Amino acid sequence: MKELQIQYKKILADYLKNQTERNLYIGQNFIRQLIQKKVTPEEVISIHKHAVEQIYPDITSEILNSFDFLIEIMVHFGLTVQEHQSLLVQQEELRIEMNVATKIQSMLLKTAIPKVNELDIGMVSIPIRKMNGDYVHFLNDEQHYVSVAVTDVVGKGVPAALCMSMVKYGLDTLEYANNNPSYVLEVLNRIIEKSVDDSMFVSMFYGTYDIKGNIFTYGSAGHEPAIYYNSRDQKFYDLESRGLLLGVMSEVKYRQYKIHLEENDFILMITDGVTDFRKQGDLDPRNVIKELALNYINLSAQEMCERMYAYLKDLTDFNLEDDFTVVIFKK
Amino acid sequence: MVGGIILNSKSTVEIITEWDIVVARQLGRNEAKIIGFGTVEQARITTAISELARNIYLYASAGEIVIERIEEVEKYGIRITAIDKGPGIDNVRKVMEDGYSTSGGLGAGLPGVKRLMDGMEIQTTVGKGTIIKIEKWI
Ligand SMILES: Nc1ncnc2c1ncn2[C@@H]1O[C@H](COP(=O)(O)OP(=O)(O)O)[C@@H](O)[C@H]1O
Ligand SMILES: [Mg+2]
Numbered sequence: 290m291k292e293l294q295i296q297y298k299k300i301l302a303d304y305l306k307n308q309t310e311r312n313l314y315i316g317q318n319f320i321r322q323l324i325q326k327k328v329t330p331e332e333v334i335s336i337h338k339h340a341v342e343q344i345y346p347d348i349t350s351e352i353l354n355s356f357d358f359l360i361e362i363m364v365h366f367g368l369t370v371q372e373h374q375s376l377l378v379q380q381e382e383l384r385i386e387m388n389v390a391t392k393i394q395s396m397l398l399k400t401a402i403p404k405v406n407e408l409d410i411g412m413v414s415i416p417i418r419k420m421n422g423d424y425v426h427f428l429n430d431e432q433h434y435v436s437v438a439v440t441d442v443v444g445k446g447v448p449a450a451l452c453m454s455m456v457k458y459g460l461d462t463l464e465y466a467n468n469n470p471s472y473v474l475e476v477l478n479r480i481i482e483k484s485v486d487d488s489m490f491v492s493m494f495y496g497t498y499d500i501k502g503n504i505f506t507y508g509s510a511g512h513e514p515a516i517y518y519n520s521r522d523q524k525f526y527d528l529e530s531r532g533l534l535l536g537v538m539s540e541v542k543y544r545q546y547k548i549h550l551e552e553n554d555f556i557l558m559i560t561d562g563v564t565d566f567r568k569q570g571d572l573d574p575r576n577v578i579k580e581l582a583l584n585y586i587n588l589s590a591q592e593m594c595e596r597m598y599a600y601l602k603d604l605t606d607f608n609l610e611d612d613f614t615v616v617i618f619k620k
Numbered sequence: 621m622v623g624g625i626i627l628n629s630k631s632t633v634e635i636i637t638e639w640d641i642v643v644a645r646q647l648g649r650n651e652a653k654i655i656g657f658g659t660v661e662q663a664r665i666t667t668a669i670s671e672l673a674r675n676i677y678l679y680a681s682a683g684e685i686v687i688e689r690i691e692e693v694e695k696y697g698i699r700i701t702a703i704d705k706g707p708g709i710d711n712v713r714k715v716m717e718d719g720y721s722t723s724g725g726l727g728a729g730l731p732g733v734k735r736l737m738d739g740m741e742i743q744t745t746v747g748k749g750t751i752i753k754i755e756k757w758i
Contacts, residue, residue, distance in 0.1 A: 335660045357659055364667045368732040372718045379718070 290332075293323065298340040305344065327374075329367035331360045387447075391419045394450050398457055402591070403429035407500050407620070410435070411590030413598045414614040420450045423560045423614040426460045434466035436497035438473070439616055441512065441560040443490040443534070452489050455480065470495040470508030474532060474543040478510065481536035490534040494558050498550075498618060505556060505618065508545040510535045513561045516579060518586075520553035525579045528556070555590070555619035557582055562611030563601065577604075582617075590617040630688040633673075635704075636681075641673040644685040648700060651687050655696055656758055664736040665698060665756055671733050672702035672752055680706020680750065690755060697738070697757035705749035712742050 300319055304312040323333060338356035341348060398421070402410050414423050422445060426438040440456055442449040459480045463473055473495050481491055494515055496507040507515065511534035514527045532543045550556075557578070564574035581600055585593040594615045602609060631651070633644040648669040652662045669685060676683035683704025690697045709715055721729030730752075734740045737754040744750040 331660050331663060335658070338659075357663075360660055361663045361666075364663050364736070365728060365732075368667075368728055368735060371735055372731065375718050 293326075293328070294336055294339060297336050298343055301337070301340045302344050329363075330370065331363040331367050334360050334363055387419070390447070390450070394420055394454070397454055398424055400425050400427055403427050403435050405429065405432065405435050405500060407503075408435060408498060409590040409617075409619040410437075411592070411594040411617040411619070412615070413594040414612070415598065415609075416612050417562070417609060418445075420446065421612050422449050422453070423562065423612040424453050424456060425614060425616055426457060428460070428463075428466035430466040432500055434497055434499055436466045436468070436495070437558065437616055437618070439494045439512065439515075439558045439560060439614060441492045441562075441612070441614075443492065444488065448486075448489060452481070452485050452491065455484060456491060456493075466497065467499075468497070470497060470506055470545040471543040474508050474510050474535065475541065478533075478535045478541050478543075479539060482539045485536055490536050492534050492560075496556065496558065496618070503550045503620065505548045505550055506545055507548075507556075508532060508543045510541075510543060513559055513564060515559070516557040516575070516582070517548060518555050518557070518579075518582065519551070521551060527575070550618075550620040552620055553586070555582070555586075555617055558616040558618075560612060560614040562609065562613040563597075563615055565609070565611045577601075590619040593617055593619070630686050633685045633687075635673050635676045635683050635685060638677055641670060641677060644673045644687075645670050648685075648687050648698070651689065652698055655689055655698055657698070657756075661756070661758075665700075667728075668733045668736040668754055668756075669700055671728055671730070672700065672754070675730075676702060676704045676706070680704035682706075683749075692757075695757050697755055699753060699755040701754075702752045703749070708746040708748055708750055709742070709744045710746055712744060716742075 296319065300312070300316050304316060320333070334356060338353065338360070341356070342353065400412075402412050412425055414421065414425055416422070422442045424440040424442075426440070427435065429435045438460055440453070442452050442456075444452070456477065459477045460473075463476065474493065477493065491510070492512040493510045494507065494512040495509070496505055496515070498505050507528060507530070509528070509530035510532040514529045517526045517528055518524075519526065528546070530544060530546065533541050559578070563578065578597065581597050582593060585596050588596065594617055597615055598613060601613070631647055633640060633647055635641065635644065645666045649662050649666045652665045657665065669687075673685050676685070683702065683706065686701040686703065688699050690699045714720055715730055716734065718731050721731070733754060737756045739755045741753045742750070
């Protein structure tokens with residue numbers, strides 16, 4: 290402190306002799322040192338007061354008193370500065386925790402696309418921020434059944450991520466791929482309704498494919514309708530299903546529907562992040578997606594998903610506004 | 621953390637009206653000056669007293685501030701004890717968090733008091749009252 294006091298007095302004296310920009314600049318560099326050493330604002334004023342006292346020994350006591358007044362007032366200012374510094378440290382700690390949590394989440398929710406002989410499966414799921422609010426879960430029973438859950442948690446950030454882990458463990462406990470979609474949705478609805486707070490909802494599309502019988506059975510809980518392409522009719526169908534979002538009410542019943550898949554038919558399951566490019570004027574997002582899928586129909590399911598993502602990212606100037614997930618089952 | 625041998629007799633200020641806060645401040649500043657604290661430290665000690673007295677006035681409606689000199693081997697200091705029989709503090713840990721006080725983000729409040737001083741100790745029982753001891757060494 291003594292050393293700083295001497296340095297400050299010199300810098301101030303230089304300035305009082307010569308009011309140059311250079312001397313001001315030196316002053317600013319000096320204050321940086323003080324900040325680094327955590328010298329508080331009231332201490333700076335006290336340093337100033339002593340320096341003035343030494344440079345002008347005849348200074349009136351009124352002026353000196355005015356510095357004491359300023360010191361008194363600046364105590365609170367100093368406390369504010371210290372509070373902010375400590376909040377910054379806390380913020381940094383939170384940021385680090387958040388990064389760890391993100392890593393854990395992506396590890397927990399990692400999904401491998403099952404390899405099935407009679408069905409071509411593709412998937413792309415890209416988070417808009419660190420934590421993905423979409424989740425795709427596959428189950429595969431020794432070449433008899435393969436099922437998929439496409440989920441979107443309504444809500445963002447850490448609560449959504451925690452909710453997502455619960456969905457994952459709920460699905461894990463169901464264990465078998467040949468469960469009926471209505472059963473799966475009803476069980477998950479009960480779990481989520483009981484354990485998650487009221488502001489948190491989950492939409493889910495659940496489909497099970499019977500590999501031998503080529504039957505796709507599906508149900509939906511408030512999810513963006515999947516798109517079914519029937520290659521014989523060369524037509525698209527929206528797989529509408531008016532199930533309530535998961536977690537809104539207990540004991541909800543979910544209906545399920547069946548489709549027979551023929552050669553070159555496909556089912557396109559998406560989250561609402563895919564249809565979220567509204568600012569492109571009067572384009573109907575779902576029609577854009579259908580056209581895109583048709584353009585890429587000769588590619589593999591995985592390539593179809595990747596091309597669609599690339600195209601839509603381009604269309605929106607890389608400004609997709611939500612997590613983006615596409616899953617394709619192609620016969 | 622809070623210890624030391626008491627040298628002089630204590631001075632006590634009853635806190636009942638808002639102006640008693642000023643009396644406590646004045647007493648604390650005088651004592652700090654006599655003990656040998658510099659202007660900045662005097663201002664800090666006074667601010668801490670002010671915050672504690674104000675809390676008594678606002679939340680406990682009545683209580684007292686005790687100011688005393690303390691001495692240990694080759695060091696001198698000041699101890700302030702704020703005593704009230706008010707409602708007590710429900711969640712001390714929470715109250716000591718930055719950004720919690722109603723003055724939120726203005727740096728004052730109990731976390732500020734802790735920063736201004738070298739030691740702080742809170743004893744409080746809900747429904748019975750609160751005793752807060754703070755001290756600062758030269
Ligand atoms: N002596 C006291 N008795 C009861 N409650 C208190 C007392 N002192 C503080 N509190 C409680 O602790 C909270 C935080 O106090 P403080 O940090 O001084 O911030 P503020 O007074 O700005 O709210 C107060 O809002 C009050 O609820
Ligand atoms: Mg207060």
